[in-house]
Amino acid sequence: MKYQWFKESEEEFSFKEVEIAGDLCVLITPLISAKFTDLNKIYRSSIWRVSDGFPVSLGFRKFMNFNEQPAFEPVAPYYDKDFVLTEKLDGSCLIVSKYKGKLIVRTRGTISAYQQKNASELNPLLEQYKIELYFKSYETADFSLIFEWVTPTNQIVLKYDNPDLFLIGKVNHKDYSYATQKELNSIAHTYKFKRPRQYEYPDIKSYIDLNEKIKSWTSAEGVVVYFNNGQLLKKIKSDWYCTLHRMKSTLSSILKVAEAMYEHGYLNPETFEAEQVQKQFYEFVEKQFDYEIAEYIKPNMIEVCKKFEQFVVLPYKECQKRLKEINIYEDAHEVVQLLKTYPSLNQTLLWMIYRKTPIGFKVYNKLMNI
Numbered sequence: 001m002k003y004q005w006f007k008e009s010e011e012e013f014s015f016k017e018v019e020i021a022g023d024l025c026v027l028i029t030p031l032i033s034a035k036f037t038d039l040n041k042i043y044r045s046s047i048w049r050v051s052d053g054f055p056v057s058l059g060f061r062k063f064m065n066f067n068e069q070p071a072f073e074p075v076a077p078y079y080d081k082d083f084v085l086t087e088k089l090d091g092s093c094l095i096v097s098k099y100k101g102k103l104i105v106r107t108r109g110t111i112s113a114y115q116q117k118n119a120s121e122l123n124p125l126l127e128q129y130k131i132e133l134y135f136k137s138y139e140t141a142d143f144s145l146i147f148e149w150v151t152p153t154n155q156i157v158l159k160y161d162n163p164d165l166f167l168i169g170k171v172n173h174k175d176y177s178y179a180t181q182k183e184l185n186s187i188a189h190t191y192k193f194k195r196p197r198q199y200e201y202p203d204i205k206s207y208i209d210l211n212e213k214i215k216s217w218t219s220a221e222g223v224v225v226y227f228n229n230g231q232l233l234k235k236i237k238s239d240w241y242c243t244l245h246r247m248k249s250t251l252s253s254i255l256k257v258a259e260a261m262y263e264h265g266y267l268n269p270e271t272f273e274a275e276q277v278q279k280q281f282y283e284f285v286e287k288q289f290d291y292e293i294a295e296y297i298k299p300n301m302i303e304v305c306k307k308f309e310q311f312v313v314l315p316y317k318e319c320q321k322r323l324k325e326i327n328i329y330e331d332a333h334e335v336v337q338l339l340k341t342y343p344s345l346n347q348t349l350l351w352m353i354y355r356k357t358p359i360g361f362k363v364y365n366k367l368m369n370i
Contacts, residue, residue: 005053008040017050018111021100024050027111036062036072042176045095045108055173057097057104058144063233066211066225075207075234078227083207084181087196088222088235089166090158091150096131097173098141103132107149118153121163125149129165134191142173148196157244158221159292167193168224180230199223215239247289254300255370258308261301262361267308269316269359274305307368315346315367319353 002010003026012034016027028043030036036044045059064072093108105122107113113122126132135141146169150160167188170179179187181198188195204210207225214222217238225234251257261267266281281301286294322338322345335354339345346367352359 003048003050003053005048008043012040013043016111018047020047020056020104021102023100025056026050027106029109030062036069038073041073045093047104047106047111055176056099057095057106058171058173058176059093059095059108059146060169060171060233061176063235065235065237066207073232073234075227075232078207078232081227083210084226084230085199085201085210085223086168086181086226087199087220088224088237089148089150089168089196090156090221090241091148091160091166092154093168094147094149094165095144096135096147097144098135098138101139103135113149116154118151118163121149121151121153125163125165129193130191144171144173145169146171147193155296157241157248157292157296159295164194166196168196178230181226211236217241244290244293247293248296251285251293251297251300254303255365257297257300258304258365258368258370259361261304262364267304267312267361267364269308269313272308272313274309278302278305304368304370307370308364311367311369312349312364316349316353319345319350323350323353 002015006028012031014029014031016029018025018027025047027045027047029045030043034040041062042058044062046055047057048055066075094113095104095106095108097104105113105126107116110116113119116122131145134145145167147165148168149163149165151163152160153163167184170184170187172178185195187193201210201213204213210225214236215238218240220238221241222235222237225236226232227234251260258267261277261281264281264284266277266284278301282294282298285297322342323335326334326338332354335350339347339350348363348367349359351357352363
């Protein structure tokens, strides 16, 4: 056993050791293969002192979507009880705690949020909300605050105009219990923290009916439902959001955007006009998927058009021009001579045009070097 206080299966978790304020600590996060139980759910994202398992920074325990692994933290006993709904924001968890005078600011999978590409946003936000002031009276805090960090520089699906923080949780280090939503509202009021929107549906008495209602939402990710005085959490995501998330995954890189443009006939060197193609493909994505996805892929779409024009269209037209000048369609030896006369011609395109071979995406991709 690597750590005497860690009693779970080590094969299901990742361990990253780090020194904090002179003490060796470890960040524990689950591997994809991890099977969560009531005992190991606290290791979704947490930092502990190696010597004795003292809690240093605690994120939310693992919690599931509605109907996901129903045997894990079943909600049936609470169907007809009071529950609280908060908006599920589309950002990253930012977990803040303090250990031996050191403020620890991290995202769920990192030891320090300052490793992130957009880390320059953090200090202005921490100063704006005076988060250090909240921890001022503690040398070692016995709790962690959890914020949702939304930002246009790390868009998941929904677009946010500016970086911001919303208080979404407070974890008690003594027993891993959560502050209630009422307590969080009070903290936010005192320290001017922003909070997610809260919803009330007095006519809905059943969690099953609530699930159906939230799934029909548009323009929002969904909600987190808090049962049992805020200690049991479940997620409900709208079908609209889940669809967009899948669509984003299919268009998640410049290569995938280029493939989609090719598959739908937008990359044709015979007819290509960059501005027109950009307009048409943007409208296609907006119509087929959503405005948010169209905006998300726009920079990659523009880059694909630039590369296609520079590395495919212009060389293609130059090859066409030279082939027409010498009327070589009767003799391939003339093509060889043409390459000697004009060594800057793209040999691949020249031969494919001469042979009337369809040009596939692999060729385009190689030329564009995406």
